[in-house]
Structures are given as C-alpha cells and as structure tokens.
Amino acid sequence: MQEEVLPDIAESDLETFFQIMHAVYGYDFREYARASVLRRLGTIFKKYGLPDMKALNQRLLKQRDFFETFLHEFRIGATELFRDPSAWVALRKQVLPLFMANQQIRIWHAGASTGEEVLSLAILLTEIGLYPRSQIYATDIDPKTLQIAPKARYPLRHKRLYMENFQQVLPDVPFSKYAREEGNELVFDPQLLQNVRFLRHNLVSDEPFSRFEMILCRNVLIYFTPELQDRVIRKFIQALVPGGILMIGTKESLFWCKEAEKAFVPINSIERLYRRQA
C-alpha cells in the first residue's frame, strides 16, 4: 500500500535540481506547481532508496540512463478509460456531431499518457462513424508512456472500472466489441489506433502543432503554475482552427488565461468543453 512521505527538501537543492533538468536534459520544471513537484521527488527518493535531494541530484548528474526512469516516475499520472464518464457523454452528444460534414478531423491529444483516453476518443469516433476521417496526434513528454500507449494493453485489474465507465458512456454497446481478455491483460482492438500517431512533445518548450479541429488536454494543466497554464492555453488557441474544440479536465479551468475569455465560448461549462470563436 502506498504510504505518504513528507520530503525535507532545501530550497537550494531544489534549485540545483531545476538547473540539472534544464542544463543537462533540456527540461524546464520551474513552472510546475510546487506542491506536486515536492511530492513526486519525495516519492522517488523513497522508491530508489536515496537519503535526500542531494543524492537524487548526484544520481541525475552522474547516471544519464537513470533519467528516463526518473522522468517516468516524475510525470506519472493515473488515467483510465473514459475517466469522468459524463464529460465523454457530453463530447459524444454535443461535440462530435458538429464534425459530421467535415472531410477530415485533425485532433491533438496533448498529454496522452498511457493512452486510455486516446482509446476512449477513438471508440466514440468509431461509434459515430467519424473515425476513418480522423487523424489523432497523441503526444506526451515521457518516452516510457509512449512505449506503453501503442500496445493498447492494460493490467486486467482495471477491467471492472473501465467497463463501468464504458457502459455509462455507451450503454447500448457491448464492451467486448472493443476489448478482450488475454492472460493477465485487457487488450483493445488495434484498429482503434490505426489513425493515431504517438509522438514525443513537450508542451512547455516545443512549438505547438497547428490547424486542429479538436484538442484534448486533460489533467495536465493541473501540474502547472497559473503562468504556465496561461502560456499553454494560448498555444492551444493558436493551434485550433476557428470553431475548433478544446476539452480539458473537469476540474481544470481557463481562469488564468485572459485571452481565453475572448477566444472561447463554452459548449458545456461543467464538463469543460469550449469552442474557439471564429
């Protein structure tokens, strides 16, 4: 069972950590929300048997091949198939029908993590008949999760939750249409990933892609400071075509981005679905 640790991290050691991340590995974590950064670092010490932040800094400096493991632990966020079912119901009923006349639908799934929500989206697009015209770019900062996502295989213990969520969103569709058991795993239909490209992309530092009909970015902004949220949301505004849709996590908001007030109208403010103004 997971126990909580209270990390004792000196401000100067945290500063050193940020510098190592930036200078050696090219990642800028200074604008990540502090409470969660401290929490992750504390968890990582404990897991790798390190006494303190200084030791973690040393290991990150000297052992380059530890970095990928570190990044994976640092950025881990638990996701699930159709997390927040009511949000996906809203997407299915209020958003996807808007695209029925489109020749093509370009979608950016930013922070796709282990891919459960990419599959959620692909299932809804398939059900409404839009999938053949869709191209999904699923990006994440963490290369390890990008190895997991394309396999579309998950531990079988998640089946009950995923199936319950699925049935809330698609009550008339059997779960077995898209997923089956194989040994200890729940395996999704590989067809769902036919129009998906998984790419490494850092929301903070990389140039945004552009000309999207829809952007999904759920439970990523929560790890950022208000200032960084503002910058990333402005990237989304640029990357969306007029009339394009933004879907964020149900407890995330556009509150800290002034430009968003003018740029977006809510389609469903409870489920956090927004449409970019023409």
Added chain:
Amino acid sequence: MKSEAPYLWIIGGSAGSFTPLRQALLNLPYDPDMTIVLCLHRLKQARFQITDAFLRIKGWRVAEPDDKTPIEGGCIYIAPADYHLLIEKEGYFSLSVEEPVHFSRPSIDVTMFSLIQAGWPRAGGILLSGANKDGAQGLFKMYQVGYFTAVQDPADAEVPHMPTAALALFTPHEVFPISTLPHLLTQKPIPPK
C-alpha cells in the same frame, strides 16, 4: 504567503463523519478570517452530491475547488472526488491525479503535508470518524511543526479507526466529541511555541 492569509482548518474523515460533520457546520458562525478544507473519502462516482449536502451553511461559501482556485477566507472547500487536493504557498489549490494513498484520493495525508510544505501561517488539523489510517501521519507532522491538532474521541466516533490511528502516534492538543466541533473551530487555536 501573504500574512493576511486566513486561519486554515483541514478536517479529514471518512465513514461515519459526513452526517455529524454537516450537522456541526450548520451551527458555525460565519468568519471571513477562516477557511475550512474538508478532505473526506468518498466514492468516486458521487461527483456533486456531497457538495450539495454541505451547500447551505449560513454565510459561508461552499465549493469544490477547481485546480488553481485562490484560497479565500469565509469559504468551505470540499476536496473533489478522485483528485488529491494540494495547498500551494502562493495561496491557491492544486489538484493532482497521482496514485491513491491508503487507497484514498483525496488523501488527507497529502493535503496536510502540502500545507506544511507551503508553510501556511495559521492552521489547525482535525481527524474525525473514519475507516482507515489516512490522515494520522499528516496530523502528527502538523503537530510536530507546531500547528494545532485535534482528534474526535474514538468513543464518540461511529467508525473509530481513523482517530485511533492518530492517537497511537501522538497526543494531540484536544480530543473532543463532535458536538463541540463548532466551538473548537471558532477558537482558531495557535499552540504556544
């Protein structure tokens, strides 16, 4: 951290805490210099129901905070289901979907530890009736760094496991029956150094 930051209570509980807690808060006089954060374990599908149950408390604004909501006085915040609720030193909440702690998300330990990390100037921690030991470590650490701590009397708690787990670790400033909670809250105690 602004020096005019309100006195912040973190109240943790799970099984057996909702109804008596709601009853107690109904009698709490409004105080713009007080913020109450309720970190209650609950089933994840019950997205709005608990907030509705607490909604009408005279004078107080009751809300499930969004991520990065500024923390204000005169507010009762309820940790949203299926997220950890963290307090940032800049004076707003952060949410997180990191793994559950003690099978719980929100976890009381996580919220209490974040308050300590943030160095919130005036605060108190309370544990109520509950079915596991989440919150015991968090409250103990709050005690160690000098915040006020209180635990519902296990004999008064419907499910005594959570208060008992805290009492096994240390002796808090107060052990109380839930009927005296409003009085305790209004005192906004600060332990002597």
